[in-house]
Amino acid sequence: MRDGTGFSESTADTRVEKTPLSHLSVELGHFYAPDLELDEHFFIEHFRRIGVWFAAARSAAENANLRAPRISTCVLIDDYFGLPEPPVALIPKLVAAARKAGLEIDYLVRESGCANNVAGVARNPAEPETGPPGLSLAELVEARLVEDPPPNTTAARPPVSHTGWLCNGQRSPATETHEAMKRPTAWRPPAENAAVNHSIFADIELWREEADGRLWSCAMLAAVWQLLRLGLLRDNGRSVAVPHPPPPDLPDNWSALPMVLRINDRAAPFNAYRAMTVCAPLFLPIENAVRTILQQVAVDPAVLGQVSDRAKGEGISLPLEVVDRIEYLFVDTGPVRGADPG
Amino acid sequence: MLVFAASDKGGTGRSVTSCNVVYRSALSGSDVCYLDFDFGSPTAGSIFQINDVTRGVRRGGMHSYLLEPDIQTTGEPHRIDVWTQSSRASLRQRPPGSGKLMLFPGDQDGGEFGPDKEALRRCVHLLQALDEEFDMCLIDLSAGRSYATQLVLEATADPALRGVAARWLVFHRWTRQHIPAAAGLVYGKDGILDVGVRAGHDKDELQAAIKFVRTAVVDPDSIELSGLRPAQVAWLRDCDEDLGQLAAKHQVGRRAMLGEVPLDPVLQWREQLISDNDVVARDIANNATVDAFDDLARKLAADEEWASL
């Protein structure tokens, strides 16, 4: 109650948890299975090339009147589409390579954590798979999609979700009519809703139903990943994917680890006001898809308000639109192969 | 309760009988509505004598509700209160204690269509919303193996309509051609049972929810035929017996029958509601016809008539 005296019911609560926030989160790498097999030299070279731009990002933050900028670094490991070598071998290899290149990996994140439910992790970090089945982060984000309406759309238009596809405009209509004895409709081109003169129409696959369940697309998981870094996801008001230190003995199995591992004890918070991704131009189409998705995610206004109030309190100006809080540097990071074809 | 009115052939008197049954139910105090799902030729407006919509409404009817959700800004289809909108004076006086009598008309230029997922979803929503409001919703379907029939079979299999009683009336004339045709519509390949099972219905449950209604039945013993010569009456009786055997052979016999409507010239030629006024004051329609409608209305609502064996 506002004034100390009064009546309240706990089931009527609307509060959302706060998470600690850095000024900037820098992604030092998003590694897919084929690249993860390579030896230490590949990674040293990768981090060395990234290091130049990381330094630039740091000085940019300092130039923005931040005396002691809180910056955290992270890498994303694809253990969803591929099966990398076990954590006990891979994690020390990555950390050592980064150090040799003069970088510190603060957080190491499992990509499958975006797709699988993470409800159990917070309960008992030692046994992350024991929690009750909850929602995956991808499902939380999917629920918050508010589709970009084409011109002349009222709320009467039924949601066209449930197809697993999301676009930024109007698809070319089907040319077959389904009404008896009516003329078939002519072909029309697709159109981007916010087109400037000409359309750049994008149609993004979010997921596909496979024999053993739903397979989320790389773009969808990367969109979840960016929202997670920005500290904008909650599950029933609770924070999700809270970072945990790695267990003293690294397991053989990735699924036995919490989603977000804090590798560096002295790291600034994982979540940040802004997120920067430094990656090879090869990933540009994926990141364009990520942006198309993020343009259509309605983040909980309570969480957005909380984050922007705190930014204001720290004297930081933050774009109102979530998608504008994500920055990219597309640079040559060495001979990456990226995701497996198919 | 949802009631689906089907027939294999046109001209069975399906629509006019259905309208009259709905009307009798309203008179007895039930809130009822009539949905014109005869997409090819929506004519319920003329049976209820709603002047502007004798061939359906210009927009907002059943057809556009199902197929053009984008322009239906209210999410509700057009409805017509028969008690206030009918051009027939004797209908416009809603008797005290009677229930609502609502018509959901079709669209003028509607046609048959292949149901897509969205139309199915809309159909489920519509039936759900009307079941909130009405004791009985009668859905008049296009004749034959129609998309309308397929659509409602799929809709009633939807989990959102589980627990809502759904009953089927299959209308057929009492003739040598109509009896096997009606049986074919229900039991034949790609008939109601076939399509229903494919949509997820339990065959026995669905079959128990289907009853036949014989129309234009000539009763050799009725007073109307009292002028016939004995030979004619005997011939009629023979025919009737033959038809009875034919019906039994096709599983359209007495056990599967809910009721029968006698041949009535007023019904045949005027295709309109028969009011008590037509029977009593004007003496143009037969008492037996109105009794048959009352009987159908009563049996439709009586659970014991529909208990599965």
Next chain:
Amino acid sequence: MLILGEVLTAALRHSGGMPRDRVEDALGLLAGERVRTFERPISYAVSPKTYTGVDCRIVARSGAKVRGVGTLMGRACLTGGRVLQSSAVTRIEPVAGGFRQPWSHYLARLGMVEALGRPDLPGTADAHLLADRSSSMMGMGALCVRLLTGIQGSPVLDRKPPVRARRTVLRWAATIKDGAEDVKWHFAVREDGLRTVRLELGPAQIDDIVNLCEDLALHDWLLTALMSIIEQSQIGVEQPAQSVVKLRPAVDHLLHLWMPAARLDGFALSVWEGLESRPGLSRQWDASVRRVRDQMAMAAALVNNRPPERKQLFG
């Protein structure tokens, strides 16, 4: 500032009470968001807010049109475990320039529709309030129907509505004027189960206005449903015992739900106070409830006073 809303009210398709977790299942419109529930002074549960995008004409009463782009907020609530409501709400915000922004712009301003150009706000409010039930501004009605029907189809419900009644639609328009001190309101009952509320008030939270309008819609629906049950029970025509059978659903499911302004305060209370003096909703409700109770009492008295039937020898 102009805020437009629409409320759809219906009986939940469920025959009895429901435990809280079931209510939460039914009203959980958004994965990962809580359904808020209250037990005092009457049970009440409200869904999380959902949003739907629109890019359509906003039409004023004069026929003038501007393009509106943005989102409508939609939510649903359940009162007393019996009455289900869904709401569509949006704020109309005039903006200069005729260009549509990237969609993320509108998702950073949820629950607002930007009117590109110079909208006639009073005329827009009129168009919203004076339209008949067959059309609805920006498809608000369709949104309400979609939300409500989705919940009514929830597998946790037994699909047996306690009373059969038509859904009622209440459309409202609130004009917020910074200088306004007291609240002006007008409540209209129109045909076809349509009601309208026009509000003019000082700065206020949109949620408080939505709560008020839902509360008005709820009580109007209760009154409408009770009146229709009484009418069909044919008091004075039928035998009291028969009338009582028809009145029973009202006694079982409706009579205890009347609790105007149960969770309201501030300007919303003053609107209710005004409504109580004219047209006097509670007066009409109380009189109707007395009528129902009198019938029950009379039916009971007639049963008790009936001459005892001869005892059957067998049976």
